[in-house]
Amino acid sequence: MDERPDDPDLARVARRLSAEIGPFRRTLLATARRSVALPDIPDAQIEVLRRLGEDGWSSPTALGRSLGLARSTVSNLVQAMERDGLVERRLARGDGRSTEVGLTGLAQRRLADYDASAERVLVDAMDALSEDDRRALVAAVPALERLRARLDERGGA
Secondary structure: OOOOOOOHHHHHHHHHHHHHHHHHHHHHHHHHHHHOOOOOOOHHHHHHHHHHHHHOOEOHHHHHHHHOOOHHHHHHHHHHHHHOOOEEEEEEOOEEEEEEEEEOHHHHHHHHHHHHHHHHHHHHHHHOOOHHHHHHHHHHHHHHHHHHHHHHHOOOO
């Protein structure tokens, strides 16, 4: 397949991939939540939890930049998450004027529960697929990681 951006096959695959990713994520999140009775945490909050889980403490500005979210959106998310006991604030190290946010123990446990549940849900679903489909998924993961990195380079996150 020609890899030019105007290639009709590549454009068709891009449309299909774009149309599938959002519903896939929402379905996985909902199924994983139900399987371990996790509270209904909005997707945007899950993204904040995931980023803080990877990066540790972060300023709201850096968090917004890394997730591609507006400052006001991050501020509202952090306020709601702090109220729900998922994040905590502290003065930034080396700068007593700004704050950083980090995960609470509750958030770390919920994220671990979600990850374990999502893994089980996906393994069960993939187990029902054909061997060819499972091989295709194994091969697709590194390509999806590279695709995400390319989007990040273009300012996607």
